[in-house]
Amino acid sequence: xxxxxxxxxxxxxxxxxxxxxxxxxxxxxxxxxxxxxxxxxxxxxxxxxxxxxxxxxxxxxxxxxxxxxxxxxxxx
Numbered sequence: 001x002x003x004x005x006x007x008x009x010x011x012x013x014x015x016x017x018x019x020x021x022x023x024x025x026x027x028x029x030x031x032x033x034x035x036x037x038x039x040x041x042x043x044x045x046x047x048x049x050x051x052x053x054x055x056x057x058x059x060x061x062x063x064x065x066x067x068x069x070x071x072x073x074x075x076x
Contacts, residue, residue: 002049003032006057007074009042011067018065025060028052042072 014022025031030051035044045057054071061068
């Protein structure tokens with residue numbers, strides 16, 4: 001398993017329905033962790049790169065109802 005993190009900035013705050021749908025993403029095989037930073041309007045996702053890629057993670061978040069605006073470059 002290869003663990004990667006990706007960070008996305010979102011626009012509108014998530015609705016209650018979107019929040020519940022995003023919480024359910026933890027059940028998707030390959031998604032390991034989700035962290036929101038409300039002040040920066042970002043969501044960080046830790047995922048298994050053998051199962052998913054950045055684009056598929058963004059699509060999962062969008063399909064859950066999150067207003068993804070852009071991918072943010074992570075500082076290492």
